[in-house]
Amino acid sequence: MSFATEFDFELPKGYIDEKGDLQRKGVMRLATAADEILPLRDPRVQQNSGYLTIIVLSRVITKLGDLRAIDTKTIEKLFTVDLAFLQDFYQRINEMENPNIRVVCPRCEHEFDTEVNFPG
Numbered sequence: 001m002s003f004a005t006e007f008d009f010e011l012p013k014g015y016i017d018e019k020g021d022l023q024r025k026g027v028m029r030l031a032t033a034a035d036e037i038l039p040l041r042d043p044r045v046q047q048n049s050g051y052l053t054i055i056v057l058s059r060v061i062t063k064l065g066d067l068r069a070i071d072t073k074t075i076e077k078l079f080t081v082d083l084a085f086l087q088d089f090y091q092r093i094n095e096m097e098n099p100n101i102r103v104v105c106p107r108c109e110h111e112f113d114t115e116v117n118f119p120g
Contacts, residue, residue: 005030006062007093011082015064015074023065028086031094035059044072057086 006029014024039045039055054075061070075083104111 007089009086009089011078012085013079013082015067015078015082017065017067021066023067026064027062028060028089028093029062031056031060031090053083053087057083057090060090061086 006027009026009028011024011026014022017023035056039052039059042051042055044051045055054072057075058070058072061075064070064074067074075086078086102111103114
C-alpha cells in the first residue's frame with residue numbers, strides 16, 4: 001500500500017510569470033509540523049497573521065508550471081481565486097482522514113457510504 005505525499009492541481013486562473021507565460025499546473029506536498037510552526041516566528045506573520053497562509057503555501061507547493069522556485073513573492077502575485085483554491089486544496093489534502101459521503105448506486109439504487117479519495 002502506497003501513501004501519497006504529493007498531489008497535482010490546476011489553478012482556476014493561473015499564475016502569470018515574469019515572461020508573461022501562464023502557469024496553471026502544479027504540485028503540492030503534504031504539510032509537516034514545521035511547515036505550520038516555523039512561519040509563526042516570521043516577523044511578517046507577527047505583524048499580520050494573514051501572512052501565515054502565504055508562507056505555508058510557499059513551503060508546500062513544490063512545482064508550478066515551469067517555475068524553478070516557489071517563494072512568498074510568487075504566492076503574493078496569485079489571483080485571489082487561485083489563492084482561495086490553494087487554501088482549500090491544502091485543507092483537503094492535509095485532513096487526518098478522507099471524508100465519507102453517502103452515495104446511491106445508479107444501477108440498483110442501493111445506498112452506501114464510501115470514502116472520498118482526492119487526486120494523488
